[in-house]
Amino acid sequence: MKKVFSVLLLTLMFSACKDSNKKNNIISQNSMNTNHNPLIAESTLPYGAPDFTKINNDHFREALLQGMDEKREIIENIANSTEAATFENTILALEKSGVLLDRVRNVFSALTGAHTNDTLQAVQEEMAPKFSELRDAIYLNDTLFQRVKTLYEKRVSLNLDGESLRLLENYFEDFEIAGANLSPENKEILKSYNSRLATLSNTFNKTLLEANNAGAVIFTDKSDLEGLSDTELKSLENKDGQGWKIALQNTTQQPLLQSLKKRETREKLFKAAWLRADGTAQDTKAVITEIAELRAKKGALLGFLNYAEWSLQNTMAKVPENIFELFEGLVPSATAKAGQEAKEIQEMIQKTGGDFALAPWDWNHYAEMVRKAKYDLDENQIKPYFELKTVLEKGVFYAAEKLYGITYKARTDIPTYHEDVLVYELFEENGDPLGLFYGDFFSRPSKRGGAWMSNFVDQSKLYNKKPVIYNVCNYPKPVAGEPALLTYDEVETMFHEFGHALHGFFADQQYPSLSGTSVARDFVEFPSQFNENWALYPEILKNYALHYKTGEQIPQELIDKIKKSGTFNQGYSLTENLAASNLDMQWHTIGSDTKIEDANAFEKEALHATKLDVVSAVPPRYRSTYFAHIFGSGYAAGYYSYLWTEMLHHDAYNWFETHGGLTRENGQRLRDMILSRGNTLPLEKMYKDWRGGDPKIEPMLKARGLQ
Incomplete structure (x- = not known):
């Protein structure tokens, strides 16, 4: 994708479990038997929206390859033009290149993130290094860069409107950041890094999706799920009628931990999430280690101390030091408040007859009890209004x-x-x-x-x-x-x-x-x-906030309770966020000569060094092994x-x-x-x-x- 790091670099992402879509995929699975590819022609639907009644999974490979070929040809024509560089024949021409490719990638990215399948998975795996190679063919093309640089250096005299000037400046900065000033030899090294990183990112996302699906926890004894409502139980029923299946969310904590009364059940669900990609058939530790080490080498090749320094160009934070300063200002208050919350929760455990030390899988369950006691607010009271x-x-x-x-x-x-x-x-x-x-x-x-x-x-x-x-x-x-x-x-x-x-x-x-x-x-x-x-x-x-049965407006009493509880559990929330953010920065500030022997040991030391492990019952929002934002998306050194x-x-x-x-x-x-x-x-x-x-x-x- 070319928009929203937030929202996330889906073009290199996400493959599927082997047969999840064979029944529920609305997009036609028929093989192409026509020369017409609806992805290549612009849609005639309102606003140019994709026509999913015509799009076939098998259309994507052809359309992506054609889009890449068209863009590559346009880029070569711009770079090799004998005309003097102008805004129109260089910057505007760059901006207008790749119309087909952008259109196809937007749809492809949407499906590979939200509704993927075997066919898309195979295309994704093939295209990941090709996308990287195409980007390098543009931003590491010295002839093209010299045309952009010429315009940038005389930008004041071009008399461009504000947005056009911004476009020129952005292109020049993008070229420099991408490595346009490297020697030819180092450009080849960078290309090999980029291609490998694209493949590894795709591998990580494929493996993680498989880990999430394989890590789902199945219970055959209904008593293990005490605390869940009849509606929740019904929604968890296996399709074959054999037991109940709790799918994993991408975060460390799982939503149902709040309601589940059996401690053994909570522990089983939490550990399934915690270990989904660690020690399982879908282990990602080797992949994330190689990604981090390669990124460090890339940062050094581009002239920076680490990957984060390179990545933070053109951000508001600018340099890693400003981020660590933000962390240092928040960690003491966050962990202190989390410690107070942990003490209250431990007291609730003892008050309700528990004889055990608070663990991560207990937090949400007993925190909800504390919230009810302090604010008389029950999540089940408010859900009918939402x-x-x-x-x-x-x-x-x-x-x-x-x-x-x-x-x-x-x-x-x-x-x-x-x-x-x-x-x-x-x-x-x-x-x-x-x-x-x-x-x-x-x-x-x-x-x-x-x-x-x-x-x-x-x-x-x-x-x-x-x-x-x-x-x-x-x-x-x-x-x-x-x-x-x-x-x-x-x-x-x-x-x-x-x-x-x-x-x-x-x-x-x-x-x-x-x-x-x-x-x-x-x-x-x-x-x-x-x-x-x-x-x-x-x-x-x-x-x-209207009751789904009666249409009655949410009572002011409940509104007051929601507002009063607004700062509840904020120590936990901020600490888990800081822990994940810190892990991201620690992975991406290693030096180019660092060799990470043990990903788990690295994670443990990263949390300890920044005092984010002082409240042991507060784990990071994401463990490194399933931290898709930074290892499978565009948030490396950016969480x-x-x-x-x-x-x-x-x-x-x-x-x-x-x-x-x-x-x-x-x-x-x-x-x-x-x-x-x-x-x-x-x-x-x-x-x-x-x-x-x-x-x-x-x-x-x-x-x-x-x-």
């Missing part, structure tokens, strides 16, 4: 209407890649079309874990394109006839991912590579995290961005609170000054101009209950 479609339409969309004037219409005539996917057309306040939105909310074996946003069609004035955007989540799918009821965390996730979508929908750029979410990792999460704030905003909450942008989003919400809250005027100002700007301005300047100054960390600490 029905998925109502949350989406009367919550997420309603907030967008109040802030930005956006309205929606369900579209049942647009084909999708899976029967669960919802499609909506969005409109501006004056009725002008804004774009298409796809919502794919339920988990399945063919979908990787987590939640993300990306585009089928990218906005650009250059091609007169409006965006076609999708959100993907992994909520448990209810059995037929039952409502999809969400936890409050899942509600926040829906608001979060739609925040990414708004960033994409409001894009107003001439050039697609600067459009929407094409910004640095440590800024792209700001619009999404900021959008979470409206989930609990009184006017929004009362509009969507810190969630904390970085958390500071921004709390600071931004603080601005809203002091300027009248949720109003059209405030929403329009944010849209005009940030959400619609894409990557056309320096991100620090964009935020400071909107905010009227530098962001402050105090609102974040207050929200976390650390101040």
